[in-house]
Amino acid sequence: MAAVTTRAERIGHPIAIVAIIVVTLIFLAPILWITSTAFKPRAVATSVPPTVIFQPEVTPFVKLFTKRVQLREQPTQEVYDAAPWWEQAIFDNGERVLRVRGNVQPSQYGNRFINSLIVAGLSTILAVGMGTFTAYGFSRFKIAGRDDLLFFILSTRMLPPIVVAIPMFLMYRTFSLTDTHIGLIILYTAFNLSFAVWLMKGFMDEIPKEYEEAALVDGYTRMQAFFKIVLPEATTGIAATAVFSFIIAWNEYAFALILTNRRAQTAPPFIPSQIGSGVVDWTAIAAGTFLFLLPVAIFTFLLRNHLLRGVTFGAIRK
Amino acid sequence: MTQVALDHVSKKFGANVAVNDLSLDIADGEFFVLLGPTGAGKTTTLRLIAGLEKPDSGRVLIGGEDASSWSVAERDVALVFQYYSLYPRYTVGENLAFPLKSRVHNYSADEIAQRVDTAAKLLRIDHLLDRKTDKLSGGEMQRVSIGRAIVREPTIFLMDEPLSNLDAKLRESLRSELKDLQIKLGATFLFVTHDQIEAMSMGDKVGILHDGKIVQVGTPFEIYNQPRDRFVASFVGSPAMNLVDVTLADGKLSAGSGLDVALTDAGRSRLSGHEGALTLGVRAEDVAVDSEGVIEARVHHVENHGVEKIVTLRTGDQLIKATVPAISQYAIEDSVRFSINQAKLHGFDRTTGTALTSG
Numbered sequence: 001m002a003a004v005t006t007r008a009e010r011i012g013h014p015i016a017i018v019a020i021i022v023v024t025l026i027f028l029a030p031i032l033w034i035t036s037t038a039f040k041p042r043a044v045a046t047s048v049p050p051t052v053i054f055q056p057e058v059t060p061f062v063k064l065f066t067k068r069v070q071l072r073e074q075p076t077q078e079v080y081d082a083a084p085w086w087e088q089a090i091f092d093n094g095e096r097v098l099r100v101r102g103n104v105q106p107s108q109y110g111n112r113f114i115n116s117l118i119v120a121g122l123s124t125i126l127a128v129g130m131g132t133f134t135a136y137g138f139s140r141f142k143i144a145g146r147d148d149l150l151f152f153i154l155s156t157r158m159l160p161p162i163v164v165a166i167p168m169f170l171m172y173r174t175f176s177l178t179d180t181h182i183g184l185i186i187l188y189t190a191f192n193l194s195f196a197v198w199l200m201k202g203f204m205d206e207i208p209k210e211y212e213e214a215a216l217v218d219g220y221t222r223m224q225a226f227f228k229i230v231l232p233e234a235t236t237g238i239a240a241t242a243v244f245s246f247i248i249a250w251n252e253y254a255f256a257l258i259l260t261n262r263r264a265q266t267a268p269p270f271i272p273s274q275i276g277s278g279v280v281d282w283t284a285i286a287a288g289t290f291l292f293l294l295p296v297a298i299f300t301f302l303l304r305n306h307l308l309r310g311v312t313f314g315a316i317r318k
Numbered sequence: 319m320t321q322v323a324l325d326h327v328s329k330k331f332g333a334n335v336a337v338n339d340l341s342l343d344i345a346d347g348e349f350f351v352l353l354g355p356t357g358a359g360k361t362t363t364l365r366l367i368a369g370l371e372k373p374d375s376g377r378v379l380i381g382g383e384d385a386s387s388w389s390v391a392e393r394d395v396a397l398v399f400q401y402y403s404l405y406p407r408y409t410v411g412e413n414l415a416f417p418l419k420s421r422v423h424n425y426s427a428d429e430i431a432q433r434v435d436t437a438a439k440l441l442r443i444d445h446l447l448d449r450k451t452d453k454l455s456g457g458e459m460q461r462v463s464i465g466r467a468i469v470r471e472p473t474i475f476l477m478d479e480p481l482s483n484l485d486a487k488l489r490e491s492l493r494s495e496l497k498d499l500q501i502k503l504g505a506t507f508l509f510v511t512h513d514q515i516e517a518m519s520m521g522d523k524v525g526i527l528h529d530g531k532i533v534q535v536g537t538p539f540e541i542y543n544q545p546r547d548r549f550v551a552s553f554v555g556s557p558a559m560n561l562v563d564v565t566l567a568d569g570k571l572s573a574g575s576g577l578d579v580a581l582t583d584a585g586r587s588r589l590s591g592h593e594g595a596l597t598l599g600v601r602a603e604d605v606a607v608d609s610e611g612v613i614e615a616r617v618h619h620v621e622n623h624g625v626e627k628i629v630t631l632r633t634g635d636q637l638i639k640a641t642v643p644a645i646s647q648y649a650i651e652d653s654v655r656f657s658i659n660q661a662k663l664h665g666f667d668r669t670t671g672t673a674l675t676s677g
């Protein structure tokens with residue numbers, strides 16, 4: 001197989017490369033745009049046509065993490081010289097950083113970001129954990145009405161979630177779950193569970209049952225066999241399921257907007273909420289969006305090997 | 319003493335009967351071979367004993383006790399799977415140690431190392447101990463699989479065609495090594511194979527399985543020389559026993575088209591009382607090709623097997639196989655004569671296939 005290349009393969013190669021580059025650029029364009037805006041001076045952020053070459057600066061990030069107000073009068077030279085570089089950059093923008101008794105007032109972005117990490121992270125762990133066990137059960141045991149149950153589980157994903165927004169809101173209010181982390185975690189876990197069960201069942205079916213049977217014969221309980229043999233074999237599937245679940249929970253906007261407003265609010269509804277307060281500063285919003293993209297990118301990057309095998313599963317295993 | 323027994327066990331998969339009212343006794347320290355064609359239910363039988371399948375009816379007895387309610391681990395059997403199922407993320411050494419590390423057994427670290435070492439040396443895989451199992455050849459995997467069974471001392475070793483993926487030489491040496499091991503340990507083996515040479519050379523007892531039923535249980539000698547029915551006769555032995563539909567009348571066997579043989583005293587004593595239609599069975603080594611032979615034939619085909627040749631003879635529309643010494647020369651369509659060793663004749667009922675002759 002190694003040495004033999006057909007004519008079609010040789011001709012197809014450059015075309016394939018061009019196609020891959022074009023598609024990649026199309027997908028990356030918005031990300032490149034938002035990334036460059038996150039480092040742009042405010043003056044050129046919304047210029048038409050877009051400025052491509054500029055002196056990058058980190059001022060947008062300083063703005064993102066601080067509370068600021070418009071300058072009414074220029075600071076004295078003394079004050080300006082005494083300020084750290086990042087505060088000077090804010091002065092240069094015609095704003096000043098809000099200080100209370102000398103302490104810089106942080107914006108809410110950090111909190112919202114941490115909320116996002118907590119909610120998306122925990123709901124992913126719960127959905128993938130429960131999904132893995134459930135899928136194992138469906139894959140290995142005779143369960144009365146198995147196919148119906150599986151269909152029922154999937155059917156929870158058959159309508160747009162927003163359809164149930166009002167009943168959800170009322171239920172959450174009744175149970176005092178609005179604006180709580182646990183509320184969002186429960187919701188996102190429920191969202192992702194059906195998906196995790198289906199995905200993991202595919203992976204579980206791929207793992208030969210002889211592996212566990214051998215472990216049973218070797219004197220292990222089914223539970224031990226599951227943890228020692230099945231789980232390590234399922235890591236690829238778990239990684240793939242975790243990435244997808246995390247992305248869905250991380251990016252969820254509608255329910256976060258409806259069910260949270262302060263304490264437990266996640267980043268997605270928070271970022272656009274800045275638009276409403278005073279002048280729209282697109283560079284700060286871009287900086288927030290840029291940082292928001294990072295966790296998913298890092299998570300996906302860390303699991304990339306598993307993921308590649310995961311999305312092509314079935315093609316690789318026999 | 320009976321170590322493992324099946325008592326009227328049946329197992330169905332849907333409408334498909336895999337094991338049908340099967341009863342079996344395996345004595346302590348016995349090397350029992352279960353021989354049968356593909357789909358006969360051999361694997362299912364092993365899985366029933368191991369507890370990986372539950373019988374629909376009947377009981378599995380281990381050490382004389384009903385094991386129905388015992389878990390797989392409690393049955394304490396070792397099973398070599400037909401499709402090797404080595405733990406893929408472990409090295410060969412870890413695979414071998416895995417059964418010993420179970421809490422059920424409680425071996426010390428030293429003892430584990432020593433047992434793994436012994437098994438690895440025996441199976442000649444000691445140079446592979448640090449290798450990951452997905453980097454092994456099929457034969458190496460199979461040996462690791464056997465190794466994982468023999469590191470411990472179970473009530474019974476269940477082996478599902480463990481030698482099927484090995485080359486002829488390795489198979490031969492492992493055959494005798496497994497047999498030696500069994501004798502040395504005094505262990506009970508239930509060894510599944512569809513290879514009759516394995517069955518005949520290793521088994522203290524051989525059970526022939528066909529369509530989920532045990533057709534015959536006996537020593538290799540009994541199975542070969544006193545097949546209980548036409549299936550056993552045709553399944554055991556290589557080449558397969560010649561089976562010819564004949565009619566016996568007035569002390570003469572005739573097969574309609576040319577084949578006419580008068581019974582000698584030896585033949586008459588074997589077939590007496592079975593006048594009429596029957597199936598005649600003759601092994602190839604009981605067919606003698608020589609110029610004195612009473613039956614005329616032509617050479618249809620010649621196969622060279624090294625130590626001997628197998629000649630297919632055509633007489634009328636019947637084809638009869640005979641073994642001849644390797645040095646003899648026959649060309650296709652040569653005219654030859656042959657005779658049958660009538661003391662070794664077998665007769666089978668034409669409709670039921672049951673043996674009419676015995677001993």
Ligand SMILES: Nc1ncnc2c1ncn2[C@@H]1O[C@H](COP(=O)(O)OP(=O)(O)OP(=O)(O)O)[C@@H](O)[C@H]1O
Pocket residue numbers: 331332334335336354355356357358359360361362363400512
């Ligand atoms: N899990 C199963 N589900 C359905 N049918 C099965 C299952 N296991 C075995 N069978 C059927 O039961 C019969 C006996 O199968 P078994 O695996 O015991 O045969 P075998 O003698 O081991 O054959 P082989 O020599 O090919 O391994 C076959 O017809 C097979 O198709």
Ligand SMILES: [Mg+2]
Pocket residue numbers: 360361362400478
């Ligand atoms: Mg089998």
